[in-house]
Amino acid sequence: MTHFAPTFFARPTVEVARGLLGATLRHGDVAVRVTEVEAYLGPTDSACHTSKGRTARNAAMWGPPGRAYVYRCYGLHFLLNVVSDVEGTGAAVLVRAGEVLAGHDVVASRRGGRRGSDAADGPGKLAAALALDLSFNHHPLYGDAGLRLVPGPPPAGVLVGPRIGVDYAAPADRDAPLRFAVADSPAVSYRRLLTREASC
DNA sequence: ACAAGGATCCTCT
DNA sequence: GAGGATCCTTGTT
Numbered sequence: 001m002t003h004f005a006p007t008f009f010a011r012p013t014v015e016v017a018r019g020l021l022g023a024t025l026r027h028g029d030v031a032v033r034v035t036e037v038e039a040y041l042g043p044t045d046s047a048c049h050t051s052k053g054r055t056a057r058n059a060a061m062w063g064p065p066g067r068a069y070v071y072r073c074y075g076l077h078f079l080l081n082v083v084s085d086v087e088g089t090g091a092a093v094l095v096r097a098g099e100v101l102a103g104h105d106v107v108a109s110r111r112g113g114r115r116g117s118d119a120a121d122g123p124g125k126l127a128a129a130l131a132l133d134l135s136f137n138h139h140p141l142y143g144d145a146g147l148r149l150v151p152g153p154p155p156a157g158v159l160v161g162p163r164i165g166v167d168y169a170a171p172a173d174r175d176a177p178l179r180f181a182v183a184d185s186p187a188v189s190y191r192r193l194l195t196r197e198a199s200c
Numbered sequence: 201a202c203a204a205g206g207a208t209c210c211t212c213t
Numbered sequence: 214g215a216g217g218a219t220c221c222t223t224g225t226t
Contacts, residue, residue, distance in 0.1 A: 168216095
């Protein structure tokens, strides 16, 4: 399997988020294994951009699942989300971190020489490693060329915890366990806030 | 290890 | 006009 079926993304956002752990983001010669994600559930989730209604910035989130929602954060970083659930839900999965699998040289050139697990262990770093910017907003991620997601083996263990940087949200949303990470990966941010999920 | 502060600019009020 | 799904450097324990 070289790409996801578009229907993969048209499921509840938490399922999509968990399903993206272990997948690979490809762009040009760069490949990054997804190691950390966050679920943003829609207008009823006060941490989610769509909780303020539809705006020019968040338009992609209201559109078809499986497409990118890219926005600028703090004026200088780009963050990549994958639109999830059925079209019109206004939900997405933020891709927060990954491990560089291929294209180490070009990633190092984009990341100040960094070649280790810190090359893409944050949402802004990951977007920089993949050379993403606002032009990738709305881009489908289930295709065979350009920026795309490729399925990969699921992680052996998963870490779960609250989302990062959402102190502005209502307490229940701020504390909800909606961040997921690959347990044995070095490319995970704020690891101390995560706990290992009981295996089944 | 951890804390603090600056960079930087678009979006929405 | 305020503030943000962050990153990096510098300084202190």
